[in-house]
Amino acid sequence: MEGKQYVTIICCLLVAILSTVCHSQTWRPQGRFGKRLSPSRVSAEAKMTHHPSRGFSSFHDIPVEMFFTETEVDQMKFKPRLCSVSGLRGYPVCNFETTSSRRDTDDLSKYLDI
Numbered sequence: 001m002e003g004k005q006y007v008t009i010i011c012c013l014l015v016a017i018l019s020t021v022c023h024s025q026t027w028r029p030q031g032r033f034g035k036r037l038s039p040s041r042v043s044a045e046a047k048m049t050h051h052p053s054r055g056f057s058s059f060h061d062i063p064v065e066m067f068f069t070e071t072e073v074d075q076m077k078f079k080p081r082l083c084s085v086s087g088l089r090g091y092p093v094c095n096f097e098t099t100s101s102r103r104d105t106d107d108l109s110k111y112l113d114i
Helices: 003-021 039-049 070-075 102-112
Strands: none
8 A cells, every 4th residue: 555545544544533532512503593591591581571560562652753743644655553642543542551650751752742
């Protein structure tokens, strides 16, 4: 056998031996679904997303008046999925939580001239 054959055989044997001896963890994507979370972190995330007083959703109603004037709403060819504080026709009335703090209400009234 020549030197090239010995080198090729030795390299193949080393690869076979190292692949069986050196076992590493298999590759997993580290995106949204591949995260490795500790139980304490999972419970912390569950506490942030679940509010028993408000149900499962933590989203609030967004008044259409915050983004558009009444004339702009009349000229639109589509209706954004928002609610209305002033009772614009075609939009549901905003249902604000009574448990919100006074500061939240003050911030909203600053935008809506309530």
